[in-house]
Amino acid sequence: MRTGIIDAYGDYEDVLRDIRQFTSLANDSDALTKVLLGNYSLLDRGRPLEELRNSIFQTALSHNYRCPLCERAQVCALDHFLPKKHFPEYSILADNLIPVCERCNRLKGDECDRSEGLLMFHAYFDEFPNKEILVAEIDIDRTISIRYxxxxxxxxxxxxxxxxxxxxxxxxxxxxxxxxxxxxxTDQVDLYEETYDSFGDLGLRSTLDALTRGAERKGLNHWKAALYRALSGNAEFCSGGYRKLLPKLMG
Structure with a gap:
């Protein structure tokens, strides 16, 4: 099956473009599926492909080892973008192995929508939209709540x-x-208090605008960018509403 597997490697990007047109090389063959899945253990420490595993994790260095799926937690696992359960021929293909955090690896699981061809975003081949689509809404009542x-x-x-x-x-x-x-x-509440005491609501808004610009360098739809855009545009938060973050600040 070596030739077929190499051909499948060459088709990988085509599969990503429209997964509905492709079935696994191991389709209906439990024996071949078992053999191909067994290849993944070759990436373990002390096995022949250990260096390949290490080099894949090195790709996360440019993002400070942050998970590309949630952009928050540290990477610690390799996710099969096309799950090895459905496409075992890609079980050790470097392009199909994405360093992610434990949480995202667990939640993504064997997710693979072949009926509609609706795949998640591939960290190597896809660009997340650079238009503002993630929004945060701030509600200030007895406390401050946030909804994305x-x-x-x-x-x-x-x-x-x-x-x-x-x-x-x-x-x-x-x-x-x-x-x-x-x-x-909560971590930044002291900054808000000091800024407001010194420069008032306009000063706090200016600080939040600066934090927005800094967060947007990570992406227009980064969760911090959406958060600070919402905060800087919330008049109640900037005029002292931030004090409801912690009960001890009340009064």
Whole structure:
């Protein structure tokens, strides 16, 4: 099967473009599936492909070893973008192995929509839309709550937007980013207090604008960028509402 596997490697990018047109080389062959899945253990420490595994993890260095799926946690596992359960011929193909965090690896699992061809975004071959579609809404009552959602842009086609939705829903990113945002606000509350005391609401808004620009360098739809855009545009937060972040600041 060596020739067939090499040919399948050459078809990999075509499979990504429209997975509906392809079936696995091992389709209906349990024996071949077992053999191909067994190749993955060759990447283990002390095995022949250990250096390949190490070099794949090195690709995460440019992102400070942050998971490309959630952009938050540290990478610690290799995700098979096309799951080895469905495409065992790609079990050791470097292009199909993405360094990710434990959480995203677990939630993505064997996700592979072959009926509609709706795949998540590939860290090596896809660019996440550079139009503002991730938004954060700030609600200030007895405390401060944050809710993330997606807003469809006319500049993004429906199929791409559905892929974005799939990624956020599969990985539970709305709730995950909400928790991260609460932690971010709590960590920064002293900065908000000092800035407001010294420069008032305009000074705090200016600081939040600067934080927005810094976060947007990581991507227009990075969760911090959406958070700070919402905060800088919230008049109540900038005029002292931030004090509701921590009960001890009240009064």
């Amino acid at each position: 959602s997606l807003r469809h842009s006319d500049e993004i086609d429906n199929f791409t937007f559905r892929r974005v939705e799939k990624q956020f829903e599969t990985l539970g990113l709305f709730d995950f980013y909400q928790m991260e945002a609460v932690a971010e606000l």
